[in-house]
Amino acid sequence: MKLSSPIKRKKLEIKPVKLSYYSHTSDNKNSFPVKPIPRRLRSAVKIVACFIFAGALIPFIYYLINANNFLEVTEVVVYGEDNFVPVKEVLTYSESKVLGKSILSLSTKEYEKYIKDTFLAVDKASMKIKWPNKIIVNITERIPVAILDNYGNKFFVDKEGYVMKQLSEDSYNYPEIVYEEKVNVGQFINQNIVPLSVELNKHAKDSNLVINKMQFNSQYISLNINDNIVVDLSLQKDNVLAMKQISAIIQKTSSEGQKLRKVDLRFEKVIVLYD
Incomplete structure (x- = not known):
């Protein structure tokens, strides 16, 4: 008995299909292949188009606002202490600069500088819309x-060192600086004098001393301390050390029952004079 031969099956071969990157708009062989636009590029094009549209729309809106004076400045309010800077003058000046102008065209920093440059007694100026x-x-x-x-x-x-206001009375509790060059309100004196006087006054308070008057000379400072004691101090002297020395001398003479008249700290050796 003959056995039937096994059935031979053909092996199915799957050939890879090469996909074309290009697509054709028609079956016409003469048509030019069109490259599809990637999704990211399409999104970018839409965004750019929106920006272009908005950019074209903004000037139109700006024109409509200005044409109807909707954002035109109609009111200015000024707040201040009115001691050394006349608030009414600042108001008049500010109104002359901004009334009738569009808020969109204003630069607050620029106008703040205008105010400070015009009114020198102003330390800080802020403008808000x-x-x-x-x-x-x-x-x-x-x-x-x-x-x-x-x-x-x-x-x-x-x-x-800005000279702020002339005084008509002596009832103010501030240290005095004797200044021999002619000055007027609105001027600046030697910029080193006032900071030095402020520093001296601070160190004097730390040593329980009161400086009533200061006179600046080319090489030294003359101080009137505690109403009746004259102290001559070199400009090169350590201010903290000088005030401590003066305080110690005053305490010593007071404990000894003596009346101190003058202390000279300009030299290596301290000179003390009594009444």
Whole structure:
């Protein structure tokens, strides 16, 4: 008996299909292949188109706002202490600069600088916009730290040496600086004098001393301390050490029952004079 031969099956071969990167718009052999636009590129194109549209729309909106004066400044308010800087003058000046102008065209930093440059007694100026058409200005004045005695005329002076206001009375509790060069309100004196006087006054307070008057000379400073003691101090002297020395001398003479008249600290050896 013959066995039937096994059935031979043909092996199915799967050939890879090469996909074309290009697609054709038609079956026409002469048609040019068109490359599809990637998804990311399509999104980028949409975003760019939106920006272009918005950029074209903004000038139109800006024109409509200006044409109807919707954001035109109609009110200015100024807040300040009104001691050394006249608030009304700042208001008049600010109104002349901003009234009738569009808020969109204002630079607050620029106008703050205008105010400080025009009113030198202003220490700080801030301008804020209150929509849609109001401007608020806040000014902070310079703070006096001493009284400048200039040939009998007395003025407030701040830490930067700015001469602020002439005084008509002597009831203010500030240290006095005798200054021999002619000055007027609105000027700056030697920029080193006031910071040095402020420093001396601070160290004097730390040593329980009161400086009533200071006179600056080319090589030394003459101080009136505790109403009746004259102290001559070299400009090169350590201020902290000098005040401690003066305080120790005053305490010693007081314990000995003596009345101190003058202390000279300009030299290596301290010179002390009594009444």
